[in-house]
Amino acid sequence: MKSTAPAVTSVRGARPMVVYHALRALIVRGQLAPGSRIVETDVASKLRVSRTPVRGALQRLAHEGYIIDSPSLQQSRPTVAPLTREDAMELFSIVAEIEGLAARCATALPAGKRDALLGELTTINARFERASRAKVPKHDLLYELDERFHRRYVELAAGPRLRALHDAVKPQAERYERLYVSLLSRGLAPSVQEHAAIIRAIRSADPDAAQRAVQTNWRNAAVRLGQVITNVGERGQW
Amino acid sequence: MKSTAPAVTSVRGARPMVVYHALRALIVRGQLAPGSRIVETDVASKLRVSRTPVRGALQRLAHEGYIIDSPSLQQSRPTVAPLTREDAMELFSIVAEIEGLAARCATALPAGKRDALLGELTTINARFERASRAKVPKHDLLYELDERFHRRYVELAAGPRLRALHDAVKPQAERYERLYVSLLSRGLAPSVQEHAAIIRAIRSADPDAAQRAVQTNWRNAAVRLGQVITNVGERGQW
DNA sequence: GTGCACAGAACTGTATACAATTCTCTCGGG
DNA sequence: CCCGAGAGAATTGTATACAGTTCTGTGCAC
Numbered sequence: 001m002k003s004t005a006p007a008v009t010s011v012r013g014a015r016p017m018v019v020y021h022a023l024r025a026l027i028v029r030g031q032l033a034p035g036s037r038i039v040e041t042d043v044a045s046k047l048r049v050s051r052t053p054v055r056g057a058l059q060r061l062a063h064e065g066y067i068i069d070s071p072s073l074q075q076s077r078p079t080v081a082p083l084t085r086e087d088a089m090e091l092f093s094i095v096a097e098i099e100g101l102a103a104r105c106a107t108a109l110p111a112g113k114r115d116a117l118l119g120e121l122t123t124i125n126a127r128f129e130r131a132s133r134a135k136v137p138k139h140d141l142l143y144e145l146d147e148r149f150h151r152r153y154v155e156l157a158a159g160p161r162l163r164a165l166h167d168a169v170k171p172q173a174e175r176y177e178r179l180y181v182s183l184l185s186r187g188l189a190p191s192v193q194e195h196a197a198i199i200r201a202i203r204s205a206d207p208d209a210a211q212r213a214v215q216t217n218w219r220n221a222a223v224r225l226g227q228v229i230t231n232v233g234e235r236g237q238w
Numbered sequence: 239m240k241s242t243a244p245a246v247t248s249v250r251g252a253r254p255m256v257v258y259h260a261l262r263a264l265i266v267r268g269q270l271a272p273g274s275r276i277v278e279t280d281v282a283s284k285l286r287v288s289r290t291p292v293r294g295a296l297q298r299l300a301h302e303g304y305i306i307d308s309p310s311l312q313q314s315r316p317t318v319a320p321l322t323r324e325d326a327m328e329l330f331s332i333v334a335e336i337e338g339l340a341a342r343c344a345t346a347l348p349a350g351k352r353d354a355l356l357g358e359l360t361t362i363n364a365r366f367e368r369a370s371r372a373k374v375p376k377h378d379l380l381y382e383l384d385e386r387f388h389r390r391y392v393e394l395a396a397g398p399r400l401r402a403l404h405d406a407v408k409p410q411a412e413r414y415e416r417l418y419v420s421l422l423s424r425g426l427a428p429s430v431q432e433h434a435a436i437i438r439a440i441r442s443a444d445p446d447a448a449q450r451a452v453q454t455n456w457r458n459a460a461v462r463l464g465q466v467i468t469n470v471g472e473r474g475q476w
Numbered sequence: 477g478t479g480c481a482c483a484g485a486a487c488t489g490t491a492t493a494c495a496a497t498t499c500t501c502t503c504g505g506g
Numbered sequence: 507c508c509c510g511a512g513a514g515a516a517t518t519g520t521a522t523a524c525a526g527t528t529c530t531g532t533g534c535a536c
Contacts, residue, residue: 013314050491063301075498076251090397097335159328288521313528
């Protein structure tokens with residue numbers, strides 16, 4: 001781990017994006033703990049840029065919900081958003097709608113593209129099933145495969161606005177999912193079947209069924225996650 | 239109309255919000271035409287602030303989709319996002335999901351709050367019906383009542399995340415709705431009944447029905463709007 | 477008349493200085 | 507021992523200067 005960040009790309013206008021992705025990765029992976037304060041000047045000096053691009057990145061992160069203004073303090077003081085059971089429930093239900101809509105669009109894809117998509121989804125879910133059966137579950141692999149499954153149909157079927165929404169919202173669910181997957185890898189069997197149901201619904205070109213299947217998958221995930229959170233407690237609340 | 243803006247509030251951190259709301263209002267009401275260039279220094283001088291708060295406002299507007307980087311030009315040059323049929327369709331389907339989810343939550347409201355909400359919605363819809371029957375339709379009133387109807391259940395039933403999403407997405411639909419309402423005020427009769435269906439579904443505490451009712455309302459609105467756009471053409475595309 | 481090159485203007489990206497607010501820590505009084 | 511007041515530090519908000527890139531218009535060659 002080197003403490004000095006690498007030099008920022010020289011492309012015009014890339015600095016805020018670099019800062020954004022750096023901070024988001026730290027938050028999503030938990031290295032910036034929920035509740036942590038984020039100080040503009042610290043980030044700026046660590047990433048070797050001025051406060052201006054940092055401000056841009058922070059504004060975006062705040063808009064997307066990764067950071068919030070400290071609730072206890074009065075002044076605008078950005079802090080990493082806490083992980084709470086209630087927030088997880090709401091977030092998952094929103095993702096359910098977004099991806100459900102994408103799945104609905106997927107049923108309207110031209111036959112060629114739809115078949116290609118269905119093939120990909122089937123392959124991914126087969127690997128997902130194998131991974132879920134492993135004696136020693138590989139959390140990262142499981143998460144990766146589940147994420148890819150959902151991302152695939154969103155990328156292919158959703159329009160630009162829906163994709164943008166998905167890109168903004170989904171990584172926040174990742175904060176919870178990483179928690180979830182490492183504590184509940186054993187309970188993934190239903191997810192395999194739920195994915196299969198999604199594939200069937202898209203194949204039969206039934207928009208309502210496809211949307212429902214995706215929503216069911218996420219609502220069940222929300223329930224399972226809720227139990228885990230209830231057990232292990234929330235983060236960043238004190 | 240005075241050309242010099244009033245002095246900005248002295249509250250700390252309020253300038254970007256003032257700029258944001260000023261620009262957003264201009265865009266939503268069409269006074270800043272789709273395709274128009276937005277120049278930081280111009281806005282700054284018109285609103286008597288420096289470029290810094292203007293940048294903040296522009297970043298947020300860009301993130302929410304009101305302005306985009308000019309497609310023809312190479313450099314990052316903010317322009318007012320065009321109004322296209324395709325975008326309207328996607329936007330409305332997203333709003334349908336967001337408000338549909340809110341309506342679903344509304345069915346889970348405690349009985350007291352739910353009854354209060356139902357009363358409000360009934361009142362609003364009655365006024366909406368009367369307004370829609372008027373010989374000379376008042377476009378602004380119609381829009382206002384429809385907007386209030388939907389906003390009410392979102393405000394009461396949705397969680398913070400869903401509300402934030404709604405606040406970010408819905409005003410963009412307003413750009414299209416204002417166009418729609420002024421060209422199609424006569425076709426609002428079905429909307430009255432669709433609203434009534436929403437009320438019935440919430441009253442019967444049926445989550446799926448409530449969600450479906452809202453989605454139907456928006457999908458029909460999308461179809462009606464699509465026809466209008468096809469007739470009058472798109473804006474800001476050339 | 478058309479196309480290309482070059483100079484100047486226009487605009488955004490970045491850095492930094494300064495202002496204003498508020499948090500925090502210490503010290504004194506009760 | 508606890509609480510409040512005040513000074514200093516810390517942090518964000520705003521303005522502005524400067525740099526770099528791209529657009530635009532003019533003039534020249536063909």
